[in-house]
Structure formats: structure tokens, C-alpha cells
Amino acid sequence: MIKIELPDGSRKELDSGITGQQIAEDIGQRLAQEALAVKVDGTLKDLTAPITANAKVEIITFEQEEGKNIFWHSSAHLLAHAIKRIFPDAKLAVGPAITEGFYYDIDVDTPFTTEDLEKIEAEMKKIVEEKIDVERIECKTKDEARALQKDEPYKLQIIDESVENITVYKQGDFQDLCRGPHLPNTKKIKSFKITKVAGAYWKGDEKNKQLQRVYGISFPDKKMLKDYLFRIEEAKKRDHVKLGKELGLFVMSELVGSGLPLLAPKGMIIRNEIVRYLWDLHKSKGYEQIWTPHIAKDVLYKTSGHWDKFGDELFKVKGKSEEFVMKPMNCPHHMQIYKNFNYSYKDLPIRYFEPATVYRDEKSGELHGLSRVRALTQDDGHLFCRIDQIKQEVKTIVGIIREFYETIGMNDDYWVSLSVRGDDKSKYLGSDEVWEIAEQSLQEAADENQLNYKRIEGEAAFYGPKLDFMFKDALGREWQLATIQCDFNLPERFDLSYTSENNEKERPVVIHRAISGSLERFMSVLIEHFAGKFPLWLSPVQVKILTVADRFLQYADEVAAQMRDMGIRVEVDRRSESVSKKVRDAQMQKINYILVVGEKEVEDKTVTVRTRNNEVLGPQAVDEFIGHIIAEATDRTLPKDE
RNA sequence: GCCUCCGUGGCUUAGCGGUAUAGCGUUGCCUUGGUAAGGCAGAGGUCCCGAGUUCAAUUCUCGGCGGAGGCCCCA
Numbered sequence: 155m156i157k158i159e160l161p162d163g164s165r166k167e168l169d170s171g172i173t174g175q176q177i178a179e180d181i182g183q184r185l186a187q188e189a190l191a192v193k194v195d196g197t198l199k200d201l202t203a204p205i206t207a208n209a210k211v212e213i214i215t216f217e218q219e220e221g222k223n224i225f226w227h228s229s230a231h232l233l234a235h236a237i238k239r240i241f242p243d244a245k246l247a248v249g250p251a252i253t254e255g256f257y258y259d260i261d262v263d264t265p266f267t268t269e270d271l272e273k274i275e276a277e278m279k280k281i282v283e284e285k286i287d288v289e290r291i292e293c294k295t296k297d298e299a300r301a302l303q304k305d306e307p308y309k310l311q312i313i314d315e316s317v318e319n320i321t322v323y324k325q326g327d328f329q330d331l332c333r334g335p336h337l338p339n340t341k342k343i344k345s346f347k348i349t350k351v352a353g354a355y356w357k358g359d360e361k362n363k364q365l366q367r368v369y370g371i372s373f374p375d376k377k378m379l380k381d382y383l384f385r386i387e388e389a390k391k392r393d394h395v396k397l398g399k400e401l402g403l404f405v406m407s408e409l410v411g412s413g414l415p416l417l418a419p420k421g422m423i424i425r426n427e428i429v430r431y432l433w434d435l436h437k438s439k440g441y442e443q444i445w446t447p448h449i450a451k452d453v454l455y456k457t458s459g460h461w462d463k464f465g466d467e468l469f470k471v472k473g474k475s476e477e478f479v480m481k482p483m484n485c486p487h488h489m490q491i492y493k494n495f496n497y498s499y500k501d502l503p504i505r506y507f508e509p510a511t512v513y514r515d516e517k518s519g520e521l522h523g524l525s526r527v528r529a530l531t532q533d534d535g536h537l538f539c540r541i542d543q544i545k546q547e548v549k550t551i552v553g554i555i556r557e558f559y560e561t562i563g564m565n566d567d568y569w570v571s572l573s574v575r576g577d578d579k580s581k582y583l584g585s586d587e588v589w590e591i592a593e594q595s596l597q598e599a600a601d602e603n604q605l606n607y608k609r610i611e612g613e614a615a616f617y618g619p620k621l622d623f624m625f626k627d628a629l630g631r632e633w634q635l636a637t638i639q640c641d642f643n644l645p646e647r648f649d650l651s652y653t654s655e656n657n658e659k660e661r662p663v664v665i666h667r668a669i670s671g672s673l674e675r676f677m678s679v680l681i682e683h684f685a686g687k688f689p690l691w692l693s694p695v696q697v698k699i700l701t702v703a704d705r706f707l708q709y710a711d712e713v714a715a716q717m718r719d720m721g722i723r724v725e726v727d728r729r730s731e732s733v734s735k736k737v738r739d740a741q742m743q744k745i746n747y748i749l750v751v752g753e754k755e756v757e758d759k760t761v762t763v764r765t766r767n768n769e770v771l772g773p774q775a776v777d778e779f780i781g782h783i784i785a786e787a788t789d790r791t792l793p794k795d796e
Numbered sequence: 797g798c799c800u801c802c803g804u805g806g807c808u809u810a811g812c813g814g815u816a817u818a819g820c821g822u823u824g825c826c827u828u829g830g831u832a833a834g835g836c837a838g839a840g841g842u843c844c845c846g847a848g849u850u851c852a853a854u855u856c857u858c859g860g861c862g863g864a865g866g867c868c869c870c871a
Contacts (some may be wrong), residue, residue: 257866264801316865352866353799360868364798367866399807406842406860449858463871491852516863517797522868615871636869666871703828730828738832752830 159401170207174199178213183222188215188374190342191224191335199226200290200335216374226251228288228337229346229372230258235328237275237368240270240782246310246330247356247365253630254382255371259354261308271348272381274368278346285341285747286326290334293313293320303331308356308536319660324570328591342671345379346372349418349770352737392628394681394736395523401686401743403677404524404696413521415674420694423723424680425673427692431561431790433535435554441507441535446487446566448511449478457647458486480513485641485666486538489648496753497652502545502662503539509673510534531673537665541588544594544663548621551667552603555623556668564625564683568635570605571622576612586640592640592663593619617643623671628682635671635679640664687744688768690787693723697783698745699761700727702752709756713749713776720780722787747783 155282158166158177168177172191178185178201192199193212198220205211214221230249237244249258266274293299296313303309309331313320323332325340337343347370354367373379390396398404403421410416417425433443449471455461460482461468469480481487488506497504511531520526538548559565574593574725575582582589596619600607607621614620618640622631641664644650651659670676680692690696697717699710710726717724725745727736733750740748749761754773763771763780774782 170849204798350865354867355798358868360798364867366799369866399840406863412862433807460871467870514870517869519797519799519867522864526870545820629865639871700831701828702830705828732828732834733813733830735833736831741832748831750831768832769830795834 155206156207156211157207158176163720170209171204173204173660174201174211174213177205177211181213181616185213185215187342189213190215190221190374190605193220198335201291201338202544203335207279221292224335224337224373225343226256226372226699227332229343229370230256231323231325231330231332231336232281232330232343232346232372233274233339233368233370234258235281236262236274238328239277240273242629242642245308246306247331248312255349257354257367257369257371257792259356259365259367261363261365264366265353266351266456266614271351271368275346275348281325282340282343283488285339287339288323288336290324290336291322291324291329293322296320299331300448300573302329306331312578328479343372344374345376346370349380362599365770380703386462386629389628391629392682393523393742394525394627394678397681397686398524401694403681408459411528412518413516413526421677423683423694424677424688425694426441428670428673428680429533431691432509432558433507435558435669436505436535439505439550440503440555441505444488444506446481446484446491446508446510448513449480450487452477454490455479455482458483458644459491459647460486461719464514469513469515481510482512482514484508484510484512484532485536485644485664488534489644489650492536492538493648493650495669497538497557499540499652499654499660503537504662504727504756505535505537505547507533507535517650523782524681525627525631525675527672530675532668533673535667538645538668539665540651540652540660541591544592544640544665545598547665548595548599550600551638551669552599552605552621555638555669556603556605559623559636561790561792562680562683564679567622567683568606568625570600570607571613571620571624572600573613573615573620573622574609575609575614581616582614583646587661588642592642596621596638596640613692615639617641625679627679633671633675633679635668635672637666637668637674639666641666644680644686687792688746689792690746690783691790693746695723695743696747696787697722697724697747697749698727698740698743699749699751700733700740701723702733702750704730704754705757706751710751713751713761716776717780718785720784722780724785737764740770749779 156170162402165394173390175189178189191199191214192201193214193589194205194209216225217221227250234246234249241262245261247259247261249256254689296323299313299322302322303313311531312331321332321334322329323334323336349371350369351414352367353364356362356363371382401420402418405416405418407416454460462481465499468482471478471480492504493508509531511529513529516526516528539547556565575589600621620637620639622634623636625635626632644664646663650662654660699714701707707728714724714726729736737748743767746766748764751761755761758773760773760775762773764772
């Protein structure tokens, strides 16, 4: 007998030897249709696999993560099947499921064109309609597998490298090496779309051949595909490049160059507010502001190691007789400031803060809006402390990071990578003892602040462990913003020291830290996070005044002047347009408060207030409104309704 | 850097081997209207740049620059 547990918690007993598909059918027609695979005693199996006695069985559908994986992976096979029919000479590499959808890497002599993709999609549809069952072939030996995949050089390489049992799935005229499980029949793939094609290197190594990676998405239901495509369209509406243009925040110029965005007045307001807030968070915690030039002699970076590390990413500047480098990092400069002063143990920790622009000649294919640029402004800071001070300092920094992102409303939007040493300890600089203290300090700070962190082995920098804060943009791409890094290397290279209690020279630890990461990248995430609807303190235009008729413009100007005096960012819409038109434009510019003035307001010395969320708050005395705005803008906390 | 796609007035875009649509914006005039687009008229384009093919290129080919997505990279 087989005991099975249903999703509703009830149990059922059935004869052994039957398949997952039969069990699903026994439970109900609906489940029979939705079933994709089966989990037997915790192991995923094909729906067609016979189930042995006393097994605990769970039917897997698209609702589960595993179900999606199987579904998308089978879709990748369907894609490969179609490609093989149209291009018999194509060689298959790998075709996994990804977070959303699937891809297949294919080696073909001529890259796919858009027309090819349409043909492939049509062929996939044909295969689905043929409703051919998928069979699983278990290979007893590697040779057996090799024989089945003899024309597939990439698959043969995978077979050579694999240790587990090898299986091949076969559907009609097509067979493909695959661990499984797999859909019993591709007819379950009711709707799909090839989304894009890109170049991708075999095994992810640039030295290897570049293959064609065909991406797709699929669903067991037509409506789900429609919803998915709709969701992608919606996400594109908050794209910071698009919003930045629409709201006049920043400008790209072909003459200035790619990866070099220019901040327009409205963008600069946001940036200034962020920098001001960052300094507010630091000034009470013992930080001091410094400033460093944008170029330095090459020898500085040769000493720091950045010369070798950055290689051709450095912008070089030729002086009359000396070679300079546009700074790719601020650290070496900050080291020089520290070195100049003879600090004693009593002075430590020393905390320098400088929002500073650095320059990196990134590969052209990497540049993207504000997220990846060639001139980026780090809200950089360096701490110089004793080993036993690391923990307290890291805790303070984590506290600042939490407060900063809490205020912005992004505290639930990130995960933290606790990047520590891997097994090969020889790749890292510094003693085991120092590493252990540093790693533990970071971990304790993460624990005590209840960070959503994952310990990732081998992700540490060679010079020390770190905490990286990872955020996602509107389209789900991950970006690193905040970071806290311990560094045992630079103090060594620059021979930094402080005088200890015993009047001896001792080496400090350096902690690099950034809260926003880079102001440019942070702004890109910020714009998408708010979809352009900034809270009042960040908003480039906080108030728009518009008149019912032109004769009220004078009053509008008076009110605006009064507000400007109080530091409110206000604009008057002077156009002779209809009220509706002016309201609409202000709403689309996502301006927080829209004030309408006419006969009544002039008489009563009031303004009629409307928010960008269609709330009409009615008439308010001018002074009262100003008071309210100032209070809201000072507090930086998000209003509940946004 | 590599792969695919793309580049038309400030923005969004139609189109085509014979120098070009439309909407928004902008300017002027009419309207002075009370909360998401009032009407009419006008201005504005070396169709990204360069070379080639052609009687003729915005359109085809090649190269460059720029953009989107992906790969590699990301201190």
C-alpha cells in the first residue's frame, strides 16, 4: 500500500506500483491535469515513475517552486527539440530553468535572427500539438549515455564530468541528456514565448566559445502568460532611465560620452538631499569630513595595488612630465591623510567621510543608466581602528544603514551577503586570528541587527571579509548598494600605524563603508522604488500652484514667494490652460501637493489643496499649509498612505 | 569587449531606393475656464556619423558612435 497525503492534509491509501499520474487522476480530474511531477519520500520523480510500497507521496504542480523548475526545464527541452528540427547541425549545451523562465545554450555556426526565433516558436507549437509522450532512459554506464548523445560534444563533456546516474529523456525523434524529472508530455505547456536571444560563453568563461542563449517563458495556462507579460510592461514603466527623462532628473549626452550621466537641477535636488541626510546620520557618530583631488600620481595606485587590480579600467591622465590616474577609489587618498597624523591609540577609531566621485573605464556593454556608470560618487568612508574595535564600529555602521533604508522604506528590499573566506586560506591576506575576529564581528553585528543575511563562503575580498547589501531593481536585477568591508591589506601596503599604550607602533585595521553604495546607483534604485513619487523631503518640486484664471497669477506668485522663503520647493504653472489640464500635468509630474487658487482663495487668503493621489484636502490658510509642509519635509518619515 | 535587436524635429513614433508621417511639447491667436487633455494656426528635421553601391541612400552594404537586453566583469 502507498500512503499519500493530499494538499488538504487528508490521507489516502492506494495499491503500490501505480504512477503519480494515476494517483493524481484518482484524486481528481483537475489535479490530474495540473500534476507535473511527484515527490516520493521527499525525492522528486517523474509522474510516470512507478511508486513503491509505503511511500509518502506529494503531487507537484506549477504552484510549487519545484513545479515551476520542472515545467520550465521541460520547456527548455521543448525549445531544444524545435531548434534541432530546424537546425539539425546545432549542438546543445545546457538548458536550465531560471528564476523566471528558462534558456538553452546552443552552438550554431550563424547566430539566430529574429525570424529564426519565430520559426522556432512555431515549431515548438507543432511539437506540443503532436502530444508525444516523453520517455526516460536510465543509462547503466557512461558508455551507454555516450552512445545516445554521440553527436553532442557538449553533452559528452558533461557525461565525462558527471558522477551520478545518467539519464536521457526521449521525445519522438529527439533525445537529450537530463537529470530530470521531466513532464510526461509537453502538451501541458499550454503557452510560451521566446523572449530574447543573447550571447553566452560555454561554462561562463570568456575564453570559451560564445554560444547562443535563447531565453523563453512558459506557463500551463494562457492567462498566466498574459499576466506575466503585463507585469513586465508595468515594471518597465518604473524604469529609472525612462522616469529620469520624463521627470527631468538627468540627461545623457552623446558628446559627453556613454556611462557619464549629467544631473539636471531636479536630479541634483534629490542627490543633495540624500547627501545631506547621509551626513546627518554620520555627524553624531564621530565621523569627520575630508576632501581629496580626483587625480593622483600613478605611483599611489601602484603602492595600493589598484594599478594591477584595475588594469585597463584606469583612466590615465598625462601631465607635462608625470603620469596621473583618475582615481578609481578613494581609499589610497584617505590612507595618506591618516598617515600624515601621528595618531595614538587614544585617538582611535579615526572615521573619515567623503562623498567622492571615482572614475572607472567600464566595458561598454556593462553600462546602464545610472546603475552602472563610468563616473560614480561613492558615499565613501574609512575607519581606522584596533582589532578589538571592529565589532562596535561595524554595529554602528549597520545601524546607520538600517536607519537610512528604513527611512526610505526599503528595509525589506534587500538581503545581505556575509562574504567570508573560502577553503583555500592561502588566497587571503592576514592572519587566521585577525580573520576570525573580523568575520565574527561582522556576523555578530548582522545578528544583533537582525539582518536578513546569508553566509557566503569564498566571497570575501582577498584583503578581508565584508557585508554586502543587495537590492533589486524594477526588473528584478540585483545591485549592490551598501557595503562594509574589513581590510588588512592597505594598512600593510601604506605602512599605517598608531602608537599603542606600550609606546609601540601597531597596525590599525581599515574598515571601508558605503551606505548608498554610489549616489548614482542608489538614485536608480530609489527612482524605481518610488516609481518617481518621491516623499516630500526628496521631491524636486514639492508644491505646484495653478490658477483658475490668469488674473489670479499675482496671488499665486505671492504665495509661492512666501513658500520659497520658508525653503519650500514650489513652482507656479503660468500657462493659460484649463484647470483640468494643469492638474493633469502636475499629477503626471508626480508633484506632492497641487494648489488651486481663484476668487475664493484670494478673498480668504487660502489655497485649495490636492495631493497627487487624488485626495482633495480642501481650502487651507496659507500659513497653516506652509507649517504642515515644513513639518512633513523635516521629518523624512514616509507618510502612511504612500 | 562579445551576441541579438535598435537609432527619424525636445519626447514618443509612422514610413520609404526619388530628402518624410502623426501625437505630445513648444510659439502665436481665440477662450478665462474650479480639479486628469478647450479650439485654431505656425515654427521646428544634414532621417546618429563616415565610407561604399547606385542616376539617386533616411531607406541597401561596411565601419564608427550611441541605446536596450543578455554573457563575461563589477575593488
